[in-house]
Amino acid sequence: MMQANRILKILQELVRIPSQYGNEQQISSWIFDFLAELGYDPHTVEVPDSGPNVVAEFNVDSTQPWILLNSHSDTVEAMRGWTRDPYGERVGDKFYGIGACDMKSGLAVQLAIMEGLLKDECKPKLNVLFTAVTDEELWSRGTVTLIEKEIITAEKVAYAIVGEPHYLGNFLVGRRGRLILDITVHGKAAHGATPKRGVNAINEAARLVQSLESLDVGYMEEFDIEGSKCFLAIHGGVISLSVPETVSLVLDRHYLPTQTSEMVLDAVLEIMKNTELDPSTSVKVNIHPRPTQAPLPFYTPLDNPLVRVAAEEVKLATGIDPRFLLGRTVADSNFIGMLGIPTIDLGPSGKKSHSADEWCDIPSLKQIYQVYQGILTKIS
Template identity: 25%
Template sequence: MYKIEKEETTNLLMDLVSIESPYFEEDAVMDYVYNWFHKHNMEAVFHEYHEEKVTGFQGRNIIVQLEGEKPGPTICLNGHLDTVKLCNGWTKNPKGEICEDRLYGVGALDMKSGCAATMLALKAFTKNHKDFNGKIISTYVSVEEGPYGMGTNSLIEDGYLENIDFSIITEPSAGFTGKPFPDICLGARGGYGLEIEFFGVSAHAATPELGVNAAEAASKVICELQNIDYIEDPYLGKGSLCVVAVECDGGACSVPDYAKIKLFRHIVVGENEKSITEEIEKAVERAGITCKYAIRFREAPSEGSRGFMPYTITGEEPLAKEFIETVDEVCEKPASKSYFQSIGDFNYLGSRLGAPAVIFGAAGKNYHGSDEYTELDSVVKTAQVVYAFLEKILCA
């Protein structure tokens, strides 16, 4: 009986972390994962896509599909192989360094830990079970950390994820929530990127009363945006708004006639483009500005990728309930339940496939920051949970 061991998990994760793969630059890690599957007698295929409308990017995903001899549920496993860009402040080797039970490196936690876990779970499953019921579709995608979740979005829009019954996204749930491992996220807030443009009238800075200052208008609206009356979801809590950029320039000595605020608005169930637009219009009215303005949501490659929609499940759905029970059994203690506060490919899987989706993965800290690390024992347990769940559901 093939088992998932810590040494093999550590070696695979170290290999993945040692390959630099910031979003838009994933080819080397994609090649490694593709070759790893073939080396272990599993057929992996590249899914190529071209995002023509906004970025012009040509990317690749990897799909591993295992199909049983008999009918049964279709389980989707999802993970991204890209990382954020290398930031300043590292004291450990960003290409991988082990200190006791921690593996440091860019993407070690977010989320090469989860990709390593599903890779090893599939290796164990194929070695131990030649015949099973149903289907497994395991996806390793690009550009999750970059704009629009383009890798997973393209899989959905190209029809590869139709008729999914249950999705497991092995993002580091415990690492993100800060709770002890194991922690299971049963949903996530969504979000939209957008901007507000302000159109004023230029004048000499010595006589600002002769102009209409777009910068001042933008600042007044920013202040009023702090007074949004957010709705509260019983699972996801409240949404939030962050000003991520402000642009305006009056030159050397002029009233600025143009300004722009860039925003990111995290949302909960019941909020959408219409409700966001209405709350901004109310903020503008409270601000009492006199210049014209325009609200524009971020241009997106497709209708489905305009925003990340929030979603929740209860955990009582049959496959979700089985998964939670499997986590408790493998980890020998009850998992905590959480709801994710930010966005990711899980939003697409949880809101667009019509099937329950859980987020479950390793513990660690400093994702998107210096000295990011994952706890190796939690990566091993993640792999063991995924394997045990596949065995329970597909080999009954």
């Protein structure tokens, strides 16, 4: 029987190793050694500008499909204001540390599951593919590399569980997608003392910002969730007495599984077309460059066996009837879910991800371990 202390011990080891995105070499080799010592035959997969992914397989029957357990081993940077040891401190039922919640807690549970499998703690019907991935907090290059190398494919993987934290009784069956737009506004330069001879790009951009307030971000009743828009940056102008000729805006759009990126882009372009600007103003809209594809929205229908079994197991382990949610922001599960693989995010509880005094709820480690065990035993 897997002891709660054993899972906590794995979590403590993981939190002790700093693993900010881009610096996952040490944690990857710890995970590799952990799996090798258990008796697995793990392998690493190199990821650009990051530590390697670690992959291990538990084979049940080569004619069966796979269930994927995916966790990221990287964390964000150490934030200011820690009052606890950022590399691990236990206080009562809380375990503090960078990544203690997001998501070394989920990684610890998945590693404990891999340990339990070799000790016959549960008998899965499907083969189990475990992946500890890097760079999730930046560009998801770890998971995207596994997809590019066809280690994760829709043909092979029947279900996926990503160990992102959840809040007891709630779990994510999908996520919004994300599109970042660079909007460049060109006016016309002139001497700043005679501004009427030019076209001020700041004024023109302000008109665009104002009219984009009317953008319909959409609403999905099933999960009671809206899309969102947020201007992230504005740059432009000069310090000399000149009418600014260029302003650039960065617009973040998180959008729903009921929308496509084309619809999102078209809606922005449509509003721009109908905004009254000086006839000599030109506006360009580009998708913000990034090293991986923009994450698309996805959701796994509630009648999918993975969601049904996971919900039953959450109820058994916690006594709470789970609520199904869509994640507001993007994660590795987007890249897996958008392949068409039924995917959920399910990990232990905690709070203060990406901030000082991040913590994981220790009792939830064992509860989520039981949920995983139940899912592996029942799903086929």
